[in-house]
Amino acid sequence: xxxxxxxxxxxxxxxxxxxxxxxxxxxxxxxxxxxxxxxxxxxxxxxxxxxxxxxxxxxxxxxxxxxxxxxxxxxxxxxxxxxxxxxxxxxxxxxxxxxxxxxxxxxxxxxxxxxxxxxxxxxxxxxxxxxxxxxxxxxxxxxxxxxxxxxxxxxxxxxxxxxxxxxxxxxxxxxxxxxxxxxxxxxxxxxxxxxxxxxxxxxxxxxxxxxxxxxxxxxxxxxxxxxxxxxxxxxxxxxxxxxxxxxxxxxxxxxxxxxxxxxxxxxxxx
Numbered sequence: 010x011x012x013x014x015x016x017x018x019x020x021x022x023x024x025x026x027x028x029x030x031x032x033x034x035x036x037x038x039x040x041x042x043x044x045x046x047x048x049x050x051x052x053x054x055x056x057x058x059x060x061x062x063x064x065x066x067x068x069x070x071x072x073x074x075x076x077x078x079x080x081x082x083x084x085x086x087x088x089x090x091x092x093x094x095x096x097x098x099x100x101x102x103x104x105x106x107x108x109x110x111x112x113x114x115x116x117x118x119x120x121x122x123x124x125x126x127x128x129x130x131x132x133x134x135x136x137x138x139x140x141x142x143x144x145x146x147x148x149x150x151x152x153x154x155x156x157x158x159x160x161x162x163x164x165x166x167x168x169x170x171x172x173x174x175x176x177x178x179x180x181x182x183x184x185x186x187x188x189x190x191x192x193x194x195x196x197x198x199x200x201x202x203x204x205x206x207x208x209x210x211x212x213x214x215x216x217x218x219x220x221x222x223x224x225x226x227x228x229x230x231x232x233x234x235x236x237x238x239x240x241x242x243x244x245x246x247x248x249x250x251x252x253x254x255x256x257x258x259x260x261x262x263x264x265x266x267x268x269x270x271x272x273x274x275x276x277x278x279x
Protein backbone atom coordinates (compact mmCIF):
# COMPACT_ATOMS: atom_id res chain seq x y z
CA UNK A 10 0.00 0.00 0.00
CA UNK A 11 2.97 2.31 -0.13
CA UNK A 12 2.06 5.62 -1.74
CA UNK A 13 4.24 7.63 -4.09
CA UNK A 14 6.66 9.41 -1.76
CA UNK A 15 7.11 12.33 -4.14
CA UNK A 16 3.41 13.15 -3.99
CA UNK A 17 2.48 16.57 -2.64
CA UNK A 18 6.07 17.75 -2.39
CA UNK A 19 7.24 14.81 -0.28
CA UNK A 20 10.71 13.42 -0.74
CA UNK A 21 11.80 9.83 -0.32
CA UNK A 22 12.78 10.80 3.20
CA UNK A 23 11.10 13.31 5.50
CA UNK A 24 11.89 16.99 5.16
CA UNK A 25 14.65 16.49 7.68
CA UNK A 26 12.63 17.45 10.72
CA UNK A 27 13.42 14.41 12.85
CA UNK A 28 11.83 13.93 16.22
CA UNK A 29 14.29 13.24 18.97
CA UNK A 30 15.63 9.70 19.07
CA UNK A 31 14.77 9.40 22.74
CA UNK A 32 11.11 10.38 22.36
CA UNK A 33 8.81 8.45 24.60
CA UNK A 34 6.80 5.64 23.08
CA UNK A 35 3.03 5.86 23.06
CA UNK A 36 1.22 3.56 25.43
CA UNK A 37 1.33 -0.01 24.14
CA UNK A 38 2.10 0.75 20.51
CA UNK A 39 1.29 -2.20 18.31
CA UNK A 40 4.32 -4.05 16.98
CA UNK A 41 3.65 -5.49 13.54
CA UNK A 42 4.97 -5.55 10.02
CA UNK A 43 5.30 -2.24 8.21
CA UNK A 44 2.79 -3.15 5.49
CA UNK A 45 0.25 -4.44 8.00
CA UNK A 46 0.62 -1.38 10.19
CA UNK A 47 0.27 0.96 7.22
CA UNK A 48 -2.83 -0.88 6.03
CA UNK A 49 -4.40 -0.63 9.46
CA UNK A 50 -3.53 3.05 9.79
CA UNK A 51 -4.94 3.76 6.33
CA UNK A 52 -8.22 2.14 7.35
CA UNK A 53 -8.34 4.24 10.51
CA UNK A 54 -7.51 7.51 8.77
CA UNK A 55 -10.16 6.95 6.11
CA UNK A 56 -12.92 7.35 8.70
CA UNK A 57 -11.52 10.00 11.07
CA UNK A 58 -13.63 13.15 11.40
CA UNK A 59 -12.26 14.87 14.52
CA UNK A 60 -9.10 15.51 16.54
CA UNK A 61 -9.85 12.78 19.04
CA UNK A 62 -9.98 10.21 16.29
CA UNK A 63 -6.59 11.29 14.98
CA UNK A 64 -5.13 11.29 18.49
CA UNK A 65 -6.42 7.75 19.00
CA UNK A 66 -4.74 6.65 15.76
CA UNK A 67 -1.50 8.36 16.81
CA UNK A 68 -1.58 6.58 20.16
CA UNK A 69 -0.92 3.33 18.32
CA UNK A 70 2.38 4.62 16.99
CA UNK A 71 5.66 5.50 18.70
CA UNK A 72 6.67 9.15 18.45
CA UNK A 73 9.42 8.72 15.89
CA UNK A 74 10.32 9.81 12.37
CA UNK A 75 9.27 6.39 11.06
CA UNK A 76 5.87 6.86 12.69
CA UNK A 77 5.41 10.17 10.88
CA UNK A 78 6.34 8.44 7.64
CA UNK A 79 3.73 5.77 8.35
CA UNK A 80 1.09 8.43 8.95
CA UNK A 81 2.08 10.29 5.80
CA UNK A 82 2.02 7.20 3.60
CA UNK A 83 -1.32 6.12 5.11
CA UNK A 84 -3.12 9.37 4.32
CA UNK A 85 -6.31 8.83 2.28
CA UNK A 86 -6.21 9.18 -1.49
CA UNK A 87 -9.53 10.99 -1.28
CA UNK A 88 -8.53 14.65 -1.37
CA UNK A 89 -11.27 15.87 0.95
CA UNK A 90 -10.45 13.34 3.65
CA UNK A 91 -6.73 13.85 3.13
CA UNK A 92 -7.16 17.60 3.63
CA UNK A 93 -9.34 16.98 6.70
CA UNK A 94 -6.64 14.84 8.36
CA UNK A 95 -3.95 17.43 7.66
CA UNK A 96 -6.14 20.20 9.08
CA UNK A 97 -6.78 18.11 12.20
CA UNK A 98 -3.01 17.63 12.53
CA UNK A 99 -2.62 21.42 12.53
CA UNK A 100 -5.25 21.75 15.25
CA UNK A 101 -3.43 19.18 17.39
CA UNK A 102 -0.17 21.05 16.81
CA UNK A 103 -1.73 24.25 18.15
CA UNK A 104 -3.37 22.45 21.08
CA UNK A 105 -0.22 20.60 22.14
CA UNK A 106 2.39 23.29 21.46
CA UNK A 107 2.85 23.97 25.16
CA UNK A 108 1.60 20.56 26.23
CA UNK A 109 2.60 17.22 24.74
CA UNK A 110 5.80 18.06 22.85
CA UNK A 111 5.91 14.63 21.21
CA UNK A 112 2.50 15.05 19.61
CA UNK A 113 3.26 18.63 18.62
CA UNK A 114 6.55 17.65 16.98
CA UNK A 115 4.93 14.75 15.19
CA UNK A 116 2.18 16.95 13.78
CA UNK A 117 4.59 19.73 12.79
CA UNK A 118 6.72 17.21 10.94
CA UNK A 119 3.69 15.74 9.18
CA UNK A 120 2.60 19.21 8.06
CA UNK A 121 6.09 19.94 6.73
CA UNK A 122 5.78 16.89 4.48
CA UNK A 123 2.22 17.50 3.27
CA UNK A 124 1.97 21.29 3.03
CA UNK A 125 0.86 21.23 -0.60
CA UNK A 126 -2.31 19.43 0.44
CA UNK A 127 -3.06 21.87 3.27
CA UNK A 128 -5.29 24.89 2.79
CA UNK A 129 -5.39 26.57 6.21
CA UNK A 130 -7.54 29.47 7.30
CA UNK A 131 -5.79 32.75 8.05
CA UNK A 132 -6.59 32.35 11.75
CA UNK A 133 -4.68 29.06 11.94
CA UNK A 134 -1.66 30.57 10.20
CA UNK A 135 -1.70 33.50 12.62
CA UNK A 136 -1.88 31.16 15.61
CA UNK A 137 1.16 29.24 14.40
CA UNK A 138 3.09 32.43 13.69
CA UNK A 139 2.35 33.70 17.20
CA UNK A 140 3.35 30.41 18.81
CA UNK A 141 6.61 30.30 16.85
CA UNK A 142 7.44 33.92 17.63
CA UNK A 143 6.73 33.49 21.33
CA UNK A 144 9.00 30.45 21.47
CA UNK A 145 11.76 32.22 19.56
CA UNK A 146 11.45 35.31 21.75
CA UNK A 147 11.72 33.06 24.83
CA UNK A 148 14.92 31.59 23.40
CA UNK A 149 13.63 28.06 24.01
CA UNK A 150 15.77 26.13 21.54
CA UNK A 151 14.63 22.86 23.14
CA UNK A 152 11.51 23.42 21.00
CA UNK A 153 13.46 23.26 17.75
CA UNK A 154 11.79 19.98 16.69
CA UNK A 155 8.48 21.85 16.70
CA UNK A 156 9.47 25.33 15.56
CA UNK A 157 11.71 24.28 12.67
CA UNK A 158 9.15 22.23 10.71
CA UNK A 159 6.37 24.69 11.51
CA UNK A 160 8.50 27.54 10.21
CA UNK A 161 9.15 25.54 7.05
CA UNK A 162 5.41 25.18 6.46
CA UNK A 163 4.77 28.87 7.07
CA UNK A 164 7.53 29.78 4.65
CA UNK A 165 6.27 27.33 2.04
CA UNK A 166 2.80 28.86 2.28
CA UNK A 167 4.22 32.33 1.64
CA UNK A 168 4.49 33.88 5.10
CA UNK A 169 7.88 35.40 4.29
CA UNK A 170 7.84 38.04 7.01
CA UNK A 171 7.86 35.47 9.79
CA UNK A 172 9.96 32.99 7.84
CA UNK A 173 12.66 35.60 7.38
CA UNK A 174 12.72 36.03 11.15
CA UNK A 175 13.15 32.28 11.56
CA UNK A 176 16.00 32.13 9.04
CA UNK A 177 17.73 34.94 10.89
CA UNK A 178 17.22 33.20 14.24
CA UNK A 179 18.47 29.79 13.15
CA UNK A 180 21.48 31.39 11.43
CA UNK A 181 22.69 34.07 13.82
CA UNK A 182 21.74 32.56 17.18
CA UNK A 183 24.14 29.78 18.11
CA UNK A 184 21.84 27.96 20.52
CA UNK A 185 19.19 27.45 17.84
CA UNK A 186 21.50 26.34 15.06
CA UNK A 187 23.42 24.04 17.42
CA UNK A 188 20.19 22.46 18.63
CA UNK A 189 19.00 21.94 15.06
CA UNK A 190 22.21 20.34 13.83
CA UNK A 191 22.56 18.13 16.91
CA UNK A 192 18.97 16.97 16.48
CA UNK A 193 19.39 16.20 12.80
CA UNK A 194 22.68 14.36 13.12
CA UNK A 195 21.89 12.68 16.42
CA UNK A 196 18.39 11.56 15.55
CA UNK A 197 18.41 11.04 11.82
CA UNK A 198 21.64 11.21 9.83
CA UNK A 199 24.44 10.22 12.14
CA UNK A 200 27.11 12.25 10.35
CA UNK A 201 27.79 15.64 8.81
CA UNK A 202 28.44 13.96 5.47
CA UNK A 203 24.91 12.55 5.35
CA UNK A 204 23.51 15.90 6.47
CA UNK A 205 25.28 17.62 3.58
CA UNK A 206 23.91 15.02 1.16
CA UNK A 207 20.42 15.82 2.38
CA UNK A 208 21.00 19.54 1.88
CA UNK A 209 22.18 18.89 -1.68
CA UNK A 210 18.96 17.00 -2.29
CA UNK A 211 16.91 19.85 -0.84
CA UNK A 212 18.56 22.42 -3.11
CA UNK A 213 17.69 20.24 -6.11
CA UNK A 214 14.10 19.65 -4.97
CA UNK A 215 11.76 21.07 -7.66
CA UNK A 216 9.12 21.73 -4.99
CA UNK A 217 11.44 24.31 -3.44
CA UNK A 218 12.66 25.87 -6.69
CA UNK A 219 12.31 29.64 -6.76
CA UNK A 220 10.90 29.77 -3.22
CA UNK A 221 12.60 31.16 -0.12
CA UNK A 222 12.39 27.73 1.55
CA UNK A 223 15.37 26.77 -0.64
CA UNK A 224 17.36 28.57 2.08
CA UNK A 225 15.86 26.49 4.88
CA UNK A 226 19.13 24.73 5.72
CA UNK A 227 21.19 27.91 6.08
CA UNK A 228 21.57 27.56 9.86
CA UNK A 229 22.74 23.96 9.54
CA UNK A 230 25.40 24.98 7.03
CA UNK A 231 26.60 27.84 9.23
CA UNK A 232 26.85 25.51 12.20
CA UNK A 233 28.83 22.98 10.17
CA UNK A 234 31.18 25.82 9.21
CA UNK A 235 31.52 26.67 12.90
CA UNK A 236 32.48 23.07 13.62
CA UNK A 237 35.04 23.13 10.82
CA UNK A 238 36.62 26.24 12.35
CA UNK A 239 36.67 24.68 15.81
CA UNK A 240 38.38 21.60 14.38
CA UNK A 241 40.96 23.66 12.52
CA UNK A 242 39.83 22.46 9.09
CA UNK A 243 40.40 24.71 6.08
CA UNK A 244 41.16 22.82 2.85
CA UNK A 245 39.29 19.65 3.75
CA UNK A 246 36.92 18.41 0.97
CA UNK A 247 34.00 18.62 3.41
CA UNK A 248 34.82 22.28 4.04
CA UNK A 249 34.77 23.03 0.32
CA UNK A 250 31.55 21.08 -0.12
CA UNK A 251 29.91 23.02 2.70
CA UNK A 252 31.00 26.39 1.32
CA UNK A 253 29.70 25.50 -2.13
CA UNK A 254 26.27 24.72 -0.68
CA UNK A 255 26.39 27.84 1.47
CA UNK A 256 27.09 30.00 -1.59
CA UNK A 257 23.98 28.57 -3.25
CA UNK A 258 21.89 29.33 -0.18
CA UNK A 259 23.25 32.87 0.07
CA UNK A 260 22.14 33.54 -3.50
CA UNK A 261 18.63 32.47 -2.50
CA UNK A 262 18.68 34.78 0.51
CA UNK A 263 19.85 37.69 -1.62
CA UNK A 264 17.24 37.03 -4.29
CA UNK A 265 14.51 37.14 -1.65
CA UNK A 266 15.92 40.26 0.04
CA UNK A 267 16.99 38.55 3.24
CA UNK A 268 19.90 40.96 3.26
CA UNK A 269 21.00 40.87 6.91
CA UNK A 270 21.00 37.07 7.04
CA UNK A 271 22.88 36.91 3.74
CA UNK A 272 25.52 39.39 4.95
CA UNK A 273 26.01 37.48 8.20
CA UNK A 274 26.31 34.19 6.32
CA UNK A 275 28.73 35.58 3.75
CA UNK A 276 31.48 35.73 6.36
CA UNK A 277 31.60 31.94 6.44
CA UNK A 278 32.74 31.73 2.82
CA UNK A 279 36.12 33.29 3.56
